[in-house]
Amino acid sequence: MTSKTKNILGWVLSGLAALLLAASATDKISGSSHALQIASLISLTGGTYRVLGIIELLSVILFLYPRTGILGTLLLSSYLGGAIATHLQHQQDVLFPAAFEAVIWIAAVIRFPELTRRIKSIGTPGTFL
Structure with a gap:
């Protein structure tokens, strides 16, 4: 795979994940009825859920x-x-957040070669992160 192809793939994956996560964050920040319903299902107040949206x-x-x-x-x-931990605690499916996690890491490994080098060097004597 050429470096141009890797660059495009990394940005496409990053953009897709960012778009979906930004939409989720905007829903939490706006305090929509859907967001408040989900917040109540996991025993969070609307304000706490809004803070999570800002962090996201x-x-x-x-x-x-x-x-x-x-x-x-x-x-x-x-x-x-x-x-994922919250979904597990409330007996909900973890596939969606786990898939996002995988896409984020795949995009990061493609976009940031130094990250890949650091991960590969873990456990190698004489190297520091």
Whole structure:
């Protein structure tokens, strides 16, 4: 695969994930009836759910901006890990947040070669993250 193809694929995956996550964040921030219904199902107040939406949106912005992309990857990974834990706690399907997690990491590995190098060097004597 050429570097141009990798670059396009990385940005397409990033854009798709960011678009869906930004829509989710906007729904939470706006306090729509759908968002409030979901918040009540998982025992959260509307205000707390709005804060989660703001965190989600900021993480997406950091993920899309190339200089802060790795930080955004880690924040989105943490956010989605929390979503998976919440889904498990409330006996809901974890496929959706887990799929997002996978897409975020695939896009990050394609877009940020230094991240891949650091992951590969874990456990190698004499290397530091």
